[in-house]
Amino acid sequence: MLSHQQLSQHSFDFLVIGSGLAGLHAAAAAAEHGKVALLTKAAVQQSSSWRAQGGIAAAIDPDDSAFLHFDDTITAGRGLCRKVAVELLVGEGVERVRELIRWGMKFDEGHMGLALGLEGGHSKRRILHAEGNATGQAVVKFLLERVVAHPNVTIFENTTVAELVVVDNRCLGCMAFHEDRFGPWLFTARATILATGGAAGNYARTTNPATSSGDGIALAYRAGAEVCDMEFVQFHPTGLYTESGPAFLIGEAMRGEGGQLFNKAGERFMLRYHPQHELAPRDVVASAIFREMQREGQPCVWLSMKHLDPAAIKKRFANIYDACKTQGIDITTDPIPVAPAAHFTIGGIVTGRMAGTSIWGLFACGECACTGVHGANRLASNSLLECLVFSRHAVEGALTVTDAPLPSADRRRSARP
Ligand SMILES: Cc1cc2nc3c(=O)[nH]c(=O)nc-3n(C[C@H](O)[C@H](O)[C@H](O)COP(=O)(O)OP(=O)(O)OC[C@H]3O[C@@H](n4cnc5c(N)ncnc54)[C@H](O)[C@@H]3O)c2cc1C
Numbered sequence: 010m011l012s013h014q015q016l017s018q019h020s021f022d023f024l025v026i027g028s029g030l031a032g033l034h035a036a037a038a039a040a041e042h043g044k045v046a047l048l049t050k051a052a053v054q055q056s057s058s059w060r061a062q063g064g065i066a067a068a069i070d071p072d073d074s075a076f077l078h079f080d081d082t083i084t085a086g087r088g089l090c091r092k093v094a095v096e097l098l099v100g101e102g103v104e105r106v107r108e109l110i111r112w113g114m115k116f117d118e119g120h121m122g123l124a125l126g127l128e129g130g131h132s133k134r135r136i137l138h139a140e141g142n143a144t145g146q147a148v149v150k151f152l153l154e155r156v157v158a159h160p161n162v163t164i165f166e167n168t169t170v171a172e173l174v175v176v177d178n179r180c181l182g183c184m185a186f187h188e189d190r191f192g193p194w195l196f197t198a199r200a201t202i203l204a205t206g207g208a209a210g211n212y213a214r215t216t217n218p219a220t221s222s223g224d225g226i227a228l229a230y231r232a233g234a235e236v237c238d239m240e241f242v243q244f245h246p247t248g249l250y251t252e253s254g255p256a257f258l259i260g261e262a263m264r265g266e267g268g269q270l271f272n273k274a275g276e277r278f279m280l281r282y283h284p285q286h287e288l289a290p291r292d293v294v295a296s297a298i299f300r301e302m303q304r305e306g307q308p309c310v311w312l313s314m315k316h317l318d319p320a321a322i323k324k325r326f327a328n329i330y331d332a333c334k335t336q337g338i339d340i341t342t343d344p345i346p347v348a349p350a351a352h353f354t355i356g357g358i359v360t361g362r363m364a365g366t367s368i369w370g371l372f373a374c375g376e377c378a379c380t381g382v383h384g385a386n387r388l389a390s391n392s393l394l395e396c397l398v399f400s401r402h403a404v405e406g407a408l409t410v411t412d413a414p415l416p417s418a419d420r421r422r423s424a425r426p
Pocket of ligand 1: 027028029030032058061064204216220222224258352353374376377392
């Protein structure tokens with residue numbers, strides 16, 4: 010990594026803003042084609058991607074199919090998904106996951122090959138996970154090693170992008186500030202890829218890190234790019250509830266492995282709400298929990314795992330076990346207090362097939378983009394897959410931008426490759 014003393018104005022082939030899964034995956038691909046600056050506003054590991062637990066959904070099992078994954082995604086999205094984007098997600102997603110495995114990424118295995126988990130809204134076991142439920146951390150670490158080792162990538166940590174430089178609808182780069190340095194830095198490149206994550210960190214009860222503050226969406230909007238669906242915010246049904254602690258995520262996979270939800274009266278209330286009970290789509294479970302909390306005047310409901318094998322639970326959910334232990338809760342024996350928490354920004358910067366925005370030379374992928382794959386409600390574990398699929402498209406789109414990053418009057422048109 011460069012020392013900040015050396016920096017003030019820099020020119021690269023590609024700028025990638027954000028070091029979550031979308032940014033790292035884009036940087037790894039772009040580095041095969043030119044010099045890449047990866048800018049990130051905190052330490053490289055600080056991202057929602059690092060916190061992701063359950064895994065990556067992909068119809069990789071011979072018993073499964075992209076058609077079934079497509080149907081589940083459309084159903085969860087309440088009819089508002091962009092079908093062509095969902096086709097790309099579920100079809101190319103399998104190839105992106107296989108590619109990661111070919112590169113050496115180790116997903117958890119069982120007796121019969123990959124150990125595939127089940128999550129709400131999925132009709133098949135298709136969730137690949139790693140290191141139990143520390144999937145995000147495992148994938149980010151794996152890709153980070155690859156990116157750091159690549160001679161074409163320069164990483165700028167603690168560097169906050171504050172403005173996109175756009176002239177005549179052509180993105181030329183960005184202005185950024187390093188936390189230890191006075192004055193802005195100018196970065197220019199032929200293409201800029203925003204991978205800045207969502208905005209759920211702005212909520213009082215959230216599963217996201219503080220870095221998820223919607224910066225990329227605001228930057229793009231201010232520069233004149235189209236954004237949409239910002240009213241669709243996904244609340245995770247089961248953030249840990251304590252009076253003062255953070256809403257640590259009690260992942261969907263806990264319910265996938267048999268966890269049951271109870272209200273204060275001891276009733277397994279999901280039986281009343283949906284035929285899939287605790288494995289109903291996320292919005293259904295979140296709103297059912299919210300209704301029960303309101304009805305009973307309680308700040309939470311309770312998730313119980315105590316009817317399941319304690320050794321298996323401890324192994325599969327090691328980090329949840331540890332996090333709850335610090336709050337005096339043993340997840341193998343105690344009911345876990347849970348309540349909904351802001352989790353995922355469904356809307357964002359409008360992107361086309363090649364992840365292009367309405368500004369020429371500006372691309373967006375991952376949670377900051379609105380590809381249309383989630384419709385009104387994201388299906389569990391589809392967002393890491395979205396990062397993999399559409400970051401690759403962003404790089405392919407960026408490669409079509411062959412003109413120098415100089416303003417030109419003929420770029421006043423809307424350009425969304
Ligand atoms: C607790 C938790 C568990 C989850 N579990 C799953 C799961 O199991 N499966 C799944 O599919 N999804 C899961 N998700 C959702 C998923 O993790 C995210 O949607 C996905 O990781 C987003 O990746 P990203 O690369 O787009 O953004 P992020 O991973 O959020 O990365 C954004 C990056 O941009 C940087 N950044 C932001 N603003 C600026 C700026 N102005 N200048 C420079 N850098 C900036 C940030 O520092 C960060 O590095 C989970 C989310 C959370 C919070």
